[in-house]
């Protein structure tokens with residue numbers, strides 16, 4: 001029997017229930033039964049305070065609430081307001097002064113930015129390369145537009161960036177495709193919390209630079225968690241390395257305002273391109289604006305207006321930055337507490353340096369997850385491990401999860 005009644009599958013595998021949604025529904029049901037203080041809900045991908053409430057930067061919130069109707073009700077230009085396009089580049093690059101022509105096209109969140117890159121820097125039928133540990137929507141965004149995702153092993157046996165496997169997979173794609181699109185989610189990757197070092201980046205760029213020059217290569221750094229990885233300037237130290245590529249490579253950033261400005265629901269982000277020439281920059285804007293028009297059209301103007309206000313007002317920007325540091329420090333402390341507890345219990349972790357998530361590798365993540373649910377702990381089975389959202393649980397709960405995992409492992 002056909003899997004669909006009226007709809008068309010179009011090569012996609014569409015599950016009846018999303019894994020994350022399923023676990024989080026069970027977590028909420030348990031919270032309703034036994035109270036939130038008795039449940040550890042490590043499923044949510046947003047920063048929550050110790051009482052489980054969404055953390056929002058009050059400086060951003062106040063800016064939002066002071067917008068005039070023209071600033072939020074009017075259509076935004078397809079590629080974003082001119083002020084937003086400047087502001088988002090400043091937000092993404094901070095003090096870094098690029099040597100390329102930098103161009104930005106607005107998108108609904110980092111997801112939309114990825115979609116712009118996938119549509120325009122890969123061909124229909126292509127495989128897009130990312131790491132084996134990666135955020136699930138990459139495959140969905142690719143599959144929706146006739147591409148798919150293939151992967152290299154992110155870590156070698158010592159837990160370092162696996163340059164050899166990266167090289168093997170890049171070369172395998174070069175042997176069969178005209179275009180190669182690569183997505184590296186760093187710093188503070190989802191799900192592991194790994195940040196590529198500058199040395200990892202140099203190795204990756206060396207490998208990419210060795211590909212025959214008749215191949216067109218798009219290189220996207222998915223920086224959704226860049227402002228929750230540690231010091232904001234240090235987290236951007238890879239930018240000059242990313243830009244140091246031959247002419248056949250187009251470096252890009254998929255930049256999201258969801259976490260950086262706590263504007264998850266406002267759907268605001270941008271694809272930022274580093275173009276070697278004005279022609280390439282113009283082409284980037286033209287093709288990305290076309291894709292935007294052909295999918296979501298324009299983005300909510302409110303996000304653009306908020307960014308314009310913040311970046312036109314140095315005092316407001318300083319407030320936003322200081323507030324973000326405060327919540328980032330809290331998150332990083334949770335990460336350290338979790339790492340210490342895991343080390344104490346002898347529970348393994350995938351290489352972690354910061355951000356919203358960490359992973360405990362294990363053989364049967366679904367089974368182990370269900371066992372932990374009996375103890376009122378809800379984590380997401382993710383590849384060959386369980387993903388813990390450090391962003392969503394208070395520090396005292398971060399300290400107890402590893403012991404519970406150890407017990408469940410037997």
Ligand SMILES: Cc1ncc(COP(=O)(O)O)c(C=O)c1O
Nearest residue numbers: 109110111135185190224256258
């Ligand atoms: C790895 C990664 N990339 C991109 C995104 C994009 O987020 P958004 O579309 O909400 O900005 C997320 C969000 O969870 C993510 O985890």
